[in-house]
Amino acid sequence: MSDFAEVTDNMTGPVFINPDGPAGVAVSGYDAVSYFEGDGTPVKGSEEFGVTYNDVDYYFSSAENAAKFEAEPAAYAPQFGGHCAWAMSRGRLAPGDPVYYRVVDGKLYLNFNKQVQETWLKDIPGFIEKANAAWPSVPEDATFDNQ
Incomplete structure (x- = not known):
């Protein structure tokens, strides 16, 4: 378990963790919020801006995107x-x-x-x-x- 902010809700099911991506990180380390921002081009996240959602880590490209995800993870998670x-x-x-x-x-x-x-x-x-x-x-x- 990381030292990231933790969010839990009733969303269930297995989460895909790419074995070729960062260890234990969802979306292969891409910033899930970036798909919804600007032109929708996904960008890689950074361990510096992480959130743990239902026991799985997600990385973000900025503190702002991490905060958006933390506030409403089900809106951004794939x-x-x-x-x-x-x-x-x-x-x-x-x-x-x-x-x-x-x-x-x-x-x-x-x-x-x-x-x-x-x-x-x-x-x-x-x-x-x-x-x-x-x-x-x-x-x-x-x-x-x-x-």
Whole structure:
């Protein structure tokens, strides 16, 4: 556990932690608030500006963004714990790549890669509906190997 500000709410489900990113950090270390600011281009966060949300660390590019996240984490955290939104529509966990994303109706969705995102973009509302239905049944301790 870090020395970051801690926020807890009733949001549940496994959070994707990229093994190639910072250890134990969500969104591969990208600033989750940056997707909603300016032109929406995601930027890398820094350990200097961290917040622990439901026992998972998130990094931010500024104290201001960290404070925004701390005040309302569910508004900024990626849907489905940062797992691929298209894969979740099929009831499966897959890594979400923070470079392949869309903000839809004020929510952040990540996709596995460009090819998967191109498929997801063909029916975003339908895939979101299916993913929302599948997400509650994913065990909190699910991994790519035991789902």
